[in-house]
Structures are given as structure tokens and as C-alpha cells.
Amino acid sequence: MRARDLAEEYPLVQLTDDALTAARLIADQRRPGVVVVDAEGRPVTVLPGSQVLRFIIPGYVQEDPSLARVYDEKGSAQACISKLEGRTVKELLPPKEKRYELPKVSGDATVIECAAMMARLHSPLLLVSDDDTVHGVVTTSHLLKVILSTTGKAP
Amino acid sequence: MSPSQILSVLVFAGAYVLIATERVHRVAAALGGAAIMLALGLTNGETAFHSLDAGVDWNVVFLLLGMMIIVGVIKQTGLFEYLAIAAAKRARGKPFAVLAMFVVITAVASAALDNVTTVLLIAPVTFLVCDRLGLNPIPFLIAEVLASNIGGTATLIGDPPNIIIASRAGLSFNDFLVHLAPFIVVLMVVFVVVCRWLFRDAFHYDEDRVAEVMALSEREAIRDKRLLWQSLLVLALVLLGFVLHSALHLEPSVVALLGAGLLVLISKVTTEDAIADVEWETLVFFMGLFVMVGALVKTGVIDEVSETLAGAVGGEPLVAVMGLLVISALLSAVVDNIPYVATMSPIVGELVAAQGHTPQAESMWWSLALGADLGGNATAVGASANVVVLGLAARNGTPISFWQFTRYGVVVAGLSILLAAPYLWLRYFVLA
Numbered sequence: 015m016r017a018r019d020l021a022e023e024y025p026l027v028q029l030t031d032d033a034l035t036a037a038r039l040i041a042d043q044r045r046p047g048v049v050v051v052d053a054e055g056r057p058v059t060v061l062p063g064s065q066v067l068r069f070i071i072p073g074y075v076q077e078d079p080s081l082a083r084v085y086d087e088k089g090s091a092q093a094c095i096s097k098l099e100g101r102t103v104k105e106l107l108p109p110k111e112k113r114y115e116l117p118k119v120s121g122d123a124t125v126i127e128c129a130a131m132m133a134r135l136h137s138p139l140l141l142v143s144d145d146d147t148v149h150g151v152v153t154t155s156h157l158l159k160v161i162l163s164t165t166g167k168a169p
Numbered sequence: 170m171s172p173s174q175i176l177s178v179l180v181f182a183g184a185y186v187l188i189a190t191e192r193v194h195r196v197a198a199a200l201g202g203a204a205i206m207l208a209l210g211l212t213n214g215e216t217a218f219h220s221l222d223a224g225v226d227w228n229v230v231f232l233l234l235g236m237m238i239i240v241g242v243i244k245q246t247g248l249f250e251y252l253a254i255a256a257a258k259r260a261r262g263k264p265f266a267v268l269a270m271f272v273v274i275t276a277v278a279s280a281a282l283d284n285v286t287t288v289l290l291i292a293p294v295t296f297l298v299c300d301r302l303g304l305n306p307i308p309f310l311i312a313e314v315l316a317s318n319i320g321g322t323a324t325l326i327g328d329p330p331n332i333i334i335a336s337r338a339g340l341s342f343n344d345f346l347v348h349l350a351p352f353i354v355v356l357m358v359v360f361v362v363v364c365r366w367l368f369r370d371a372f373h374y375d376e377d378r379v380a381e382v383m384a385l386s387e388r389e390a391i392r393d394k395r396l397l398w399q400s401l402l403v404l405a406l407v408l409l410g411f412v413l414h415s416a417l418h419l420e421p422s423v424v425a426l427l428g429a430g431l432l433v434l435i436s437k438v439t440t441e442d443a444i445a446d447v448e449w450e451t452l453v454f455f456m457g458l459f460v461m462v463g464a465l466v467k468t469g470v471i472d473e474v475s476e477t478l479a480g481a482v483g484g485e486p487l488v489a490v491m492g493l494l495v496i497s498a499l500l501s502a503v504v505d506n507i508p509y510v511a512t513m514s515p516i517v518g519e520l521v522a523a524q525g526h527t528p529q530a531e532s533m534w535w536s537l538a539l540g541a542d543l544g545g546n547a548t549a550v551g552a553s554a555n556v557v558v559l560g561l562a563a564r565n566g567t568p569i570s571f572w573q574f575t576r577y578g579v580v581v582a583g584l585s586i587l588l589a590a591p592y593l594w595l596r597y598f599v600l601a
Binding site for chain 2: 074080084088089
């Protein structure tokens, strides 16, 4: 099986899109992240859900587990949403020098090539494309399912 | 001056310039300087490692190590978060009351723990409370770090320069409590009042946002109640040990090491976690520094400088005390006060001995401590805690510029020295 066979249609967001919309896309469809494209539709990077969390949870709370416990649930949810309001997807992304390398393989890549790339980049998503043609995205869950079914250990 | 004295001064000055200008890492500069001193025969292994006057002061190194281990464990309990949130709720979110409580907590904690750890513990809660109250955290952070440097001056273990002074002068924990703590209490009261004026634009009270602070649950901050009680028990025993160390004939370093060992033994904290917060770099820096200063002692440079200074003050201890206070404050404002105090301690020791260990002469030690500790508040680079807070603020998206800090720091440091001078004069020259 090749990467193009594993690729699924996946929602794309633009750098200028609303951050709250991107977060909702991840939340409502229970996706591990979204693919970010530029104005011409070229993939730029992947925005994993964990990066959205890094943006909305203050750094001082991330570094101090004791502080994370003192929040009231309602108040903290409001604080989180307010941090996303009026922001763009670009603002959610880490600075360019720290940005995730775009996890990308060609349509001919094997299952293990796909797995190796995702493991190396710690990415829950893998873009499958040839030149300007985007075939879709491989998710960790789909890839694991394929690997397990090959060995006959799928549920 | 003999060739060995000239050589030792050159090596020491070169290393000091590198430390002060941060052209190379301070540990590399101190170790490099120590290595050159040893290689040139300006000191030797026997002196560097075993001499009480001209070698590594193991009391200082192990006292710091013991306290770092204890603090590392206490950090994991959530005690600070609990105290700060409870204080903010008790102040009912009123900005000045919150600031006053935070600076008092910081100052008291700094007297028992080191300043950098204290500000690292208080800063995250400050961000949280200010965020909830819709306040700018910068004035709060600056006030806290200033309070930390003031509070740390009160005790032997509060600030590394005090540890060096205590060891070199043979001063006890109680000596610091008797001679410095009363003044620091008064200074803290003055500082809190001054904060009301210094940061007057920062106290915007928004009644609607107070509920957001009142909704925080401080009890949840305590992650491990058993560890909290164990840590508090050991800290109390260690503080008691410091108070009684002269009567028990135990060095403060032994008390701290016993406390650290006991805490690791009775708690479920792993050894790796217990030593995770030990700042090995700082300990090695101290060792290198002591070897370098030891070479100056061994080659007789310190004796000559002391004799020259004794001649300059002409047997007038008041001139020496005031001069030391002002010069220490000025130098500590721009360079690290640890190497400064490490260098000055043997010189002050000689001056005190030359004047016959009278109470007036002994007050030079307090003058050195007050000047070096409080002078560090003047600029953003004057003390390690200042640099740490600037880094934390930048990381959390509220950067504090050098001058933003310094314009408050200069006022507080200047005021502190202005109050310290009459204190020293009255206590040791008028009322003695």
C-alpha cells in the first residue's frame, strides 16, 4: 500500500483564518490537528491540537503544575476562549524558526516511510502530495489501523 | 610588589573582568582563573583545598548545597502557590493590598530561602493573579524582586554574600538576626509605603474581576500534603538548628546537610528529584572564586591592600564603615556581588583585626553585607534574582526593559543605603 492510497480528505485552514474556527474544526471533528496552507493553497505546516493548547494555556501555568490545579473550570474555559478571539491561525503557530517541519511524503511513499516520517517529526498528521497536487492527509490512527490489519492484529 | 603578587593580581583582574562583562561564562572564568593560579604556582593543592583562610570555603559550598536540596523539595509541594493565592483572596483582590502581601511573603521567604528560588516561586502566581485582576504584572514583579533582595539581607542564609561573610568572619545565624534583621524589618515597612507611591499608576481596581480571583482554589495547589508537612518540619528543624548552631557546635553547613539528608530520607522524593534543583554551576563558580581569592591571600596581596586601606582610613572605623557601605552598594549595582564579597571579605577581616575587633570595627561586616546585598537592587543586572525576573517576564509576554527596572531599583537601593548609613552610625558609634 502506498501513501496516496492511505491519504484521506482533510480540512485545510489558511494562515489568515480565524484561530477560533481552526480550534473548532479540531474540536468538533475530533481531529489531531489541521493542515495550514498559504494564500495560494500551498501547505505551510501542520497545526496540531497541542499547539492550540500551548497558545491558550499561559506559559506560567504550563510550567507550574500546582497553578494548573487552582483554576475554576468555568473561569479557565472563559479565559482560554478569550485568548483565541480576534486571533489568526498564523498567531497560533510558533515563531518561524521554531515552526514544525512540514511532515510531507510523496504519493509513492510506503507505509513504513510514512510511519518513520511521523515518528521522527512527532506529528499526528502527514501530508501526501506530489508537486502542487495534494492527495490528502494520513492520520496516526489510520496508519496504525493499516499496520495492525497487515499483521492481523486489528480489532 | 613581588612578581608573584603582580601575577596573581593580573590573573585575578582578568578573570574578574570576564565575569563582570560576561564575555565568557562566569564558571569558565572562575575555573580558568583558578587553574592559572594553580599552574603558575601562585597557590597549590594543599592551600586551595585544605586551607581555612586561603582555600575553598567548604562551609559555604555545602551550606548552599544543603539549602538547594531542601528548597528543591519544598518547591514541589505547592506551598508558595497556596500562600500567594490565599493572600490575594484575603486582600479581596485590591491591587495595593495584593502587592503588599506578595512583597511581604517574598521578603520573608527570601530570608529563609535563596532569592532566585523565591522569585521563581512567586512570579508564576503573580502572573496568574494579575491576569485575573486585569492588572499589569510588571510593577508587581519589580516590587517582588526588590523585596526579595531586601528580605534576603536579614539572615545568614538569605543571600550568598551573607554566607561568605558569615563563614569568613565567624559570624553566627543569630548574629545576623540581631544585627541585620531589625533594620530589614524597618526597611520593609518603608519599602511597602514607598511602593504605594512608586507604582501608584498600577493599582486599578476592577470590582467585576475580583470574583475571578475569589474563584481560585488555593487548597488545590497543595499536591502532596504529606510531603508538605515533612518539608515544613525539616525546614523548621533546620532553622532551629541554625539558631542553635553555636550552642550545638555545628557549622551551618552541617545543619543544612543534615536537613537535606533527613528530608530525602523521610519523604518519597527520589534522589534524582531532590538534587534536580541544585545549581551545580553556582557551586563550581564559588569553588573557582575561592581558589582565586586564596591565591591573593597566599601571595600577600590581601595583606598589602588591607594595610593600604587601613592607612587610608587612618584608624577611623566610621570612615571605613561608611566608605565600605557606599562603595559596596555602587559596585554591587553593576557587578555580581558574590565575587565582590568573596574578594572583600579577607580585606575586611584584616581591617577588623587591625582595629582590635571593637564593636565599631566589627560593624564593617554589617556595612559590607548591607552595601553588597541592598546595592544589588539598583540595576536590572545588580543581582541574580533581577536577571531571572527579567527573563521570566519576557517569556510570558510582558518584557521589562533594563531602564524600566533600573528607574525603580535606583530609588529603592538609594533609599536603602540612605537608611542603612544612619542605622550603622547610631547603633555602632552613637549608642554602642
